[in-house]
Amino acid sequence: MARRFARNSILAIGVFLIMAFLVYTNLDFAEPVTEYVQFIVSTDLSIKPVLERVGLLQKLANWDLGALRESWSPNLGR
Numbered sequence: 001m002a003r004r005f006a007r008n009s010i011l012a013i014g015v016f017l018i019m020a021f022l023v024y025t026n027l028d029f030a031e032p033v034t035e036y037v038q039f040i041v042s043t044d045l046s047i048k049p050v051l052e053r054v055g056l057l058q059k060l061a062n063w064d065l066g067a068l069r070e071s072w073s074p075n076l077g078r
Helices: 002-024 030-042 048-054 056-061 065-072
Strands: none
């Protein structure tokens, strides 16, 4: 597991350094790449379709959170 973490960390640092290099250079091919990465990073992602496909959203909708909250909260004022 430590190897996987180290490998992923090195990969993330490498991608970060490449993107920093592309942002600060004025090369012709760098502009569309940086614009695309900016679009991907700034796009608001919705996890709802994934949860619907897995079926987890329906399970969460069936929970009675009010009863759960009442069972865990102390009976204040009662």
